[in-house]
Amino acid sequence: MLVRLLCLGVILLLPRLALAVDPWNPPGACKAETWNDVEQWREWSSHTPPANARGWAEEKRRYVNNRDVWRVFDRLYIAISGGKVLTLSDCAFGDDMHFYLYERYDEAGEFHVVRTHFYEDNLYALVMRKTGRIYTIPGEPVWSPGRTRFAYAICDLLNGREEMAVLSISDGQPKEEAKVELPCAEGECKLAWESADTVASTCTKVGESDGERKVARLSRRGASWTATSSNR
Numbered sequence: 001m002l003v004r005l006l007c008l009g010v011i012l013l014l015p016r017l018a019l020a021v022d023p024w025n026p027p028g029a030c031k032a033e034t035w036n037d038v039e040q041w042r043e044w045s046s047h048t049p050p051a052n053a054r055g056w057a058e059e060k061r062r063y064v065n066n067r068d069v070w071r072v073f074d075r076l077y078i079a080i081s082g083g084k085v086l087t088l089s090d091c092a093f094g095d096d097m098h099f100y101l102y103e104r105y106d107e108a109g110e111f112h113v114v115r116t117h118f119y120e121d122n123l124y125a126l127v128m129r130k131t132g133r134i135y136t137i138p139g140e141p142v143w144s145p146g147r148t149r150f151a152y153a154i155c156d157l158l159n160g161r162e163e164m165a166v167l168s169i170s171d172g173q174p175k176e177e178a179k180v181e182l183p184c185a186e187g188e189c190k191l192a193w194e195s196a197d198t199v200a201s202t203c204t205k206v207g208e209s210d211g212e213r214k215v216a217r218l219s220r221r222g223a224s225w226t227a228t229s230s231n232r
Helices: 035-047 052-063
Strands: 009-013 069-072 075-080 084-089 098-106 111-118 122-128 134-137 150-156 161-170 173-181 190-195 198-204 213-221 224-231
Touching: 052 069, 052 098, 069 098, 075 098, 075 111, 075 122, 098 122, 134 173, 150 190, 150 198, 161 198, 161 213, 173 213, 173 224
Parallel strands: none
Antiparallel strands: 009 224, 069 075, 075 084, 098 111, 111 122, 122 134, 150 161, 161 173, 190 198, 198 213, 213 224
């Protein structure tokens, strides 16, 4: 019983410089090249009708008071510093089918958050306001108390993403400070900061059906992070 009360595993992450996240080149607009493309789209939409109008209506409420963001049908426009504008274009055809939905402007990180939907995948695109560069993370960014860094946690078995990570903004771009694999099973994991230096993700324990939960934590001690896991 005492063993079950102890942490199940401890991984020491040695002190290191934060790893910069590479910029992302977003997919652009597309068009039907042949009539077969149109027929394929008709077949797909007959089973899964697109909900663009509803998505755009919900999206508009999120940027209605932000003059730096606007949409014209399948084009999402975001103003960036220097009088420039970034255009994100939806695509309804082929293997590159995708669409963008604006989420919010994040004051702490000075980036716009745009959710990017693919056929069987989702990403959160972070559009840096000063540079217009785009970086992606697989989960929604959640800031620590004091907003010095943010974390995400995701249980996406289909795309092989079962992870929690902590990032910070340095020199105008996200940098990864720590990452740990999560014990994902069915359902989603729930992330919460327990303090300014500890973030936890709660997931259903793998192979269990009694509702037992497994908690993974990342805790900062000086220049290093420690990963632990326990049952709840």
